[in-house]
Amino acid sequence: MRIAEIHIHKIDLPVKNGPYVMSGSEVHALDSTVVQIVTDSGLIGYGEVCPLGSNYQPQHALGARAALCELAPSLIQQEPLKIQVLNHLMDSVLEGHNYAKAAIDIALWDLLGKHHDVRVCDLLGGALTETVPSYYAIGVTTPENAAEIAVEKVAQGYRRLQIKIGGRPVEYDIETLTKVYEAIGTDAQIVADGNRGMLSKDVVLFSRACKDIPMAIEQACNSITELVSIRPQLAHPIYIDENSEDLSVVIEAAGKRLCDGFGLKLSRLGGISKLRTARDICAAQNIPHTCDDSWGGDIIAAACVHMGATVTAKLNEGVWIAEPYIDGHYDEDKPIKVEGGSIKVPTGPGLGVTPNPDKLGPAVHSF
Numbered sequence: 001m002r003i004a005e006i007h008i009h010k011i012d013l014p015v016k017n018g019p020y021v022m023s024g025s026e027v028h029a030l031d032s033t034v035v036q037i038v039t040d041s042g043l044i045g046y047g048e049v050c051p052l053g054s055n056y057q058p059q060h061a062l063g064a065r066a067a068l069c070e071l072a073p074s075l076i077q078q079e080p081l082k083i084q085v086l087n088h089l090m091d092s093v094l095e096g097h098n099y100a101k102a103a104i105d106i107a108l109w110d111l112l113g114k115h116h117d118v119r120v121c122d123l124l125g126g127a128l129t130e131t132v133p134s135y136y137a138i139g140v141t142t143p144e145n146a147a148e149i150a151v152e153k154v155a156q157g158y159r160r161l162q163i164k165i166g167g168r169p170v171e172y173d174i175e176t177l178t179k180v181y182e183a184i185g186t187d188a189q190i191v192a193d194g195n196r197g198m199l200s201k202d203v204v205l206f207s208r209a210c211k212d213i214p215m216a217i218e219q220a221c222n223s224i225t226e227l228v229s230i231r232p233q234l235a236h237p238i239y240i241d242e243n244s245e246d247l248s249v250v251i252e253a254a255g256k257r258l259c260d261g262f263g264l265k266l267s268r269l270g271g272i273s274k275l276r277t278a279r280d281i282c283a284a285q286n287i288p289h290t291c292d293d294s295w296g297g298d299i300i301a302a303a304c305v306h307m308g309a310t311v312t313a314k315l316n317e318g319v320w321i322a323e324p325y326i327d328g329h330y331d332e333d334k335p336i337k338v339e340g341g342s343i344k345v346p347t348g349p350g351l352g353v354t355p356n357p358d359k360l361g362p363a364v365h366s367f
């Protein structure tokens, strides 16, 4: 089997009930890129990457499509089932740009599963569960509103809530987490996520003021250096998210125990192949982690769910998907969605989703 065609689609994803507010940005709509890899046998593999705007990470939608245009010609006529070989080929053609390569990697795993009539999670060693826990991210908002949403989401079945902090006087963050904890207690695990937006001094003040609230603090500061410098002063475990730019950072942070957990993103690391390795590194070091991505529709959601299904329960911090903030699905027959705080693992081969061509629209680039 050979790769015969590669098509790149641009899909606009308005934020439902938006904007989505984090310490450094407020997003009203996202620009997602879907990759279709068509083989000479007629099989089609789908991948997706959707940067969370252009300042959340060193990624942006136009950059993803430009990188994919740089990569696509070298992939034509290659053997799609040799995923590792093609990852090496991509690295030889283009340095970096893991987020764009991730879309290709995901499509190749989708093809591998379809070729063998096996689900991606089962290709990754087997699903340990048929429903994965999700979590809900409450954007930066007033203390009262955050508490109100927290109660609503716990009632819907979520057992982990991420409360966005940062980008404002730290007193507001302290009051917000205090109100949320008063409202839900330990009915759900609480993670306060600063999305790199806080000064180390404010994180120390925040942690000390909230010392009686059982929670983790995720990526509060911009760098690992800052996080490591204040960690001894904190009353809470710390998680690394945005700083885990690639496997080498995960290996170092896990090996040196620089954090107590990770927010891992599929596209940031480079796709399913790389997140599988990060999963195993975390398992070896007993470090809990999420299996997320920045944003995107059913394709990236399915990839995160398949990966999350293979993470042992005690290390599984949940699978975040953008579905609650998106109207509609690429595949209305087999949508990937959060129900009661959990997500069912798709049952079909590969990713288990078949995007409706009408939802993808015409390709913006074809090879």
Ligand code: 0XW
Pocket (backbone or CB within 6 Å): 052, 137, 162, 193, 195, 241, 263, 292, 293, 294, 295, 320
């Ligand atoms: C909550 N997420 C996984 C979704 C958004 O992309 C941000 C991210 C995070 O944890 O920072």
Ligand code: MG
Pocket (backbone or CB within 6 Å): 193, 195, 218, 219, 241, 242, 263
């Ligand atoms: Mg995070």
